[in-house]
Amino acid sequence: MNNNVRIVIAGPRGRMGKEAVKLVQEVENFELVAVIDRKNNGMMLSDVEGLPNVAVPIYSDIAECLGNVPADVLIDLTIPETGYVHTKTALQHGVRPVVGTTGFTKEQLTELKSLAEEKEIGCIIAPNFAIGAILMMKFSQMAAKYFPNVEILELHHDNKLDAPSGTAIKTAEMIAENRPEQKQGHPDEKETIQGARGADFEGMRIHSVRLPGLVAHQQVQFGAEGESLTIRHDSYNRASFMSGVKMSVDTVMNLNTLVYGLDNIIN
Numbered sequence: 001m002n003n004n005v006r007i008v009i010a011g012p013r014g015r016m017g018k019e020a021v022k023l024v025q026e027v028e029n030f031e032l033v034a035v036i037d038r039k040n041n042g043m044m045l046s047d048v049e050g051l052p053n054v055a056v057p058i059y060s061d062i063a064e065c066l067g068n069v070p071a072d073v074l075i076d077l078t079i080p081e082t083g084y085v086h087t088k089t090a091l092q093h094g095v096r097p098v099v100g101t102t103g104f105t106k107e108q109l110t111e112l113k114s115l116a117e118e119k120e121i122g123c124i125i126a127p128n129f130a131i132g133a134i135l136m137m138k139f140s141q142m143a144a145k146y147f148p149n150v151e152i153l154e155l156h157h158d159n160k161l162d163a164p165s166g167t168a169i170k171t172a173e174m175i176a177e178n179r180p181e182q183k184q185g186h187p188d189e190k191e192t193i194q195g196a197r198g199a200d201f202e203g204m205r206i207h208s209v210r211l212p213g214l215v216a217h218q219q220v221q222f223g224a225e226g227e228s229l230t231i232r233h234d235s236y237n238r239a240s241f242m243s244g245v246k247m248s249v250d251t252v253m254n255l256n257t258l259v260y261g262l263d264n265i266i267n
């Protein structure tokens with residue numbers, strides 16, 4: 001019997017998608033069975049210039065793909081609107097989603113969790129797959145208990161569509177579990193240029209930097225009387241995310257609900 005995990009990847013031409021295709025080829029019991037790409041429908045991956053020489057079919061429509069190709073896991077690395085439709089369709093077909101795409105709304109996450117539970121299958125939505133980034137979030141959550149004054153600075157390449165990053169939002173949500181909502185800065189502070197103080201998450205400020213040359217970086221900065229604490233993580237390339245993708249694929253096969261964030265998986 002073949003015990004391979006049969007995987008479909010959505011977004012194989014993207015920065016993350018290309019790495020994921022490489023990962024799936026490298027892991028012994030992972031098997032790429034199809035890809036979802038809005039271009040090149042009906043072709044084989046191996047026929048597209050610049051993509052790995054793997055003979056799997058390309059579909060532009062996920063329902064058509066999952067209706068034709070038996071699969072266990074969908075890895076989605078696309079854009080928020082498409083990623084949401086892909087995740088929902090995968091769950092409806094009994095295929096377990098591992099989603100790196102960021103920018104889902106709270107309502108979408110709630111709806112997808114209900115669907116995963118109704119179908120009794122696993123789904124992982126991970127705003128960040130890098131193990132160091134998960135630790136940064138966990139350490140920040142711990143620190144917030146003692147340092148409630150905190151600002152988050154996230155820095156990314158200038159092709160990123162969503163702001164703040166999924167990682168920054170998840171970090172703020174985790175910190176909020178240990179930090180009562182409070183306004184920071186001077187009570188009478190005023191922005192002379194709108195946005196100067198960043199986005200407001202329960203009084204925590206989130207600042208988004210977009211510059212060419214950056215990959216994915218985040219600094220969580222805590223301040224108290226006479227001291228400060230900075231927790232920082234840097235991803236210098238997309239390979240940094242792949243051990244988390246592998247762990248997610250392995251884990252999702254044994255889940256029967258939706259898990260949001262790898263902080264709920266690593267001990």
Ligand SMILES: NC(=O)C1=CN([C@@H]2O[C@H](COP(=O)(O)OP(=O)(O)OC[C@H]3O[C@@H](n4cnc5c(N)ncnc54)[C@H](OP(=O)(O)O)[C@@H]3O)[C@@H](O)[C@H]2O)C=CC1
Nearest residue numbers: 011013014015016038077078082100101102126127128129
């Ligand atoms: N969880 C994590 O650890 C990480 C998450 N991310 C997230 O992953 C996602 C992808 O990032 P990245 O690889 O840098 O982005 P890219 O822009 O490099 O890749 C996105 C891919 O999605 C495809 N796509 C866009 N729109 C559609 C559509 N309507 N239907 C089908 N495919 C579509 C693009 O194809 P086309 O060329 O045709 O537009 C492209 O191949 C983002 O949401 C990002 O925030 C990124 C890094 C790490």
Ligand SMILES: O=C(O)C1=N[C@H](C(=O)O)C[C@H](O)C1
Nearest residue numbers: 102127128160165166167216
């Ligand atoms: O778009 C990116 O590049 C990244 N997106 C994720 C996010 O929004 O947090 C993860 C990582 O920061 C890279």
